[in-house]
Amino acid sequence: MVCIPKLRKGKIMRGLKSFLRYHILEPLKILASDKRALVGLSIVIFYVLMVAVGRLFIPLDLTPHREKRYLGPSWEHPLGTDFAGRDILAQIVHGGRDVLPVAFLTGFVTIAIGTAIGITSGYVGGKLDLAITTFIDIFLTIPGFPLLMVVAVWLLQSGIPINIFIIACVLSITAWAGLARSVRAQVLSIREEAFIEAARCLGLSRFHIVFNEILPNVMPYIAINFMLSSVSAIYSYTGLQALGLIPYEPGTWGAMISMAQAYVGTITGAGCWYVLAPSITIIVLQVGLVFLSQGIDKIFNPRLRER
């Protein structure tokens, strides 16, 4: 197209308004009607804020203070101090800076791969479907975390520069296949629905049928899986860090757990704050994501909303 329609100011404003209404305000209203989802959303927003702006207010000082080792909670150190006498709260606030992006990016990569493969397999069918399902089934028999460990070790030795995108791709290795399989199963049943036949009869394109008729029906499922694979990415990521299979910067949650293992060993006595703080931080975030995922279903599924 050569001609670009002249956009008047009024038109932009109207577009913006309807976008706000249908894509921000309405979903929020739906979420607000579900207490659990609201709690989940608050938790997730809190974490995002903490990671994004919290560190501007609470500085991170990693210089050791021998005299302050393993202190309990106090005004000066609300969560106590670690084996080198450094503030735990500051480490918690700063420690999510890698976990959150990795978790969400993994969720995104997982649903992108899982959905694309699942829909292709279910909609195209035939030999391609057979090949894909066989591949998926073989993949699903490989245990997840051990596979991650092997890939992580291989990655470390291969010399490939490790950035969060690479890490996200590695972490989604264990998640995409299950998602692809369920998406395929859903597409197979949606394909037979009367409204798909109606769309075919109206001569609507394959593109329209896949993206406008089938995809919205799989969307609630995909959104939930986005949350859930983010949750499991947090586990795997911190787990791999704690095992030292993925390099970590000091002062991240994974590093804290790893150090706690090395220096404290048990969660009794003086060091317990140092172990508990990052663990609880991670668990609360996961609970938040799981709660939120339940509300997400309602946003995408008009049948679940009450009037």
Next chain:
Amino acid sequence: MTTPLIKAEKVSKIFSVGGMFGAKKYIKAVDGVDLEIGENEILALVGESGCGKSTLGRLMLALLKPSSGSVSYYINHEYKDVWSLKGKEFREYRRNAQLIPQDPYSTLNPMKKVISALTPPLLRYKIARNRREAKKMAAELLEIVGLSPPEDFFERFPCRLSGGQLQRIAIARAISVKPKFIVADEAVSMLDASLRIEILNLLLNIRKSLKTAYLFITHDLAIARYFARNERIAIMYLGNIVEMGRTEEIIQNPLHPYTQTLLATVPIPDPKLARKRELPKLRSLEIPSLISPPPGCKFNTRCPYAESICEKKVPELKEVKGRLVACHLF
């Protein structure tokens, strides 16, 4: 009749069921059907549940591929098999042959608002030049089918609408592309009796203004009689058309034994006429399975007049008293 718009020639559809585990079985849902529908004509297709009406409708719309025989559409001055149509010609056929499906509750995408069901076809065939125009047309369509004010319906999801409203939207969507031929599959059977006449009249009004032809599928002879008055009726039994002709003639004087028994179930207000139409009893109420239909005339297990030839020879449709009947009695 003028040149038919669409015709089926010896069209059959065989479904295979089972397989994987156990033996594969074959269902001959439609068995060598011939029919023609002219412009602006109505053909009511009547038969019991499971006799293959919807399957025949889908074959006419190229939503199913025939196992044998063909469905042809009159395009560019000749009849062409709809499965051989390509590009522009196929698009023209697609646009002109529409469906009003059987179950209003599943014909709209549950995840999409009403407006998103109505605008894509208008944009697809460039009936509307842009979204705004499509929205305006959608509003007009909803007015036509009796949903007003239309703006109240645009943003609603199907789960918030009643069966009658959903059926009206399905009708609006089917007529939005101005088709020449509509297969209306049990368009009123899922609706309350009070709504039925209203929807039937709506379909008849649409026919007047758009000059559409209908293949009107129903299991209810009374509804067929109302909808196809002064037009034609075809009676279907286990995949075959057993009688086809002018509606009034068939209702007044059914010839095929199956039509006679079907008519016995239609209440007649006039008692004198009712007595005159005393009908012989069916030999069996059981409908034979489509997987292994009886040999010869498929009705012979139930037919009160069955003779020995009926089990051996399949009766052909032939002209009797200005209509077509498939029975050895004639």
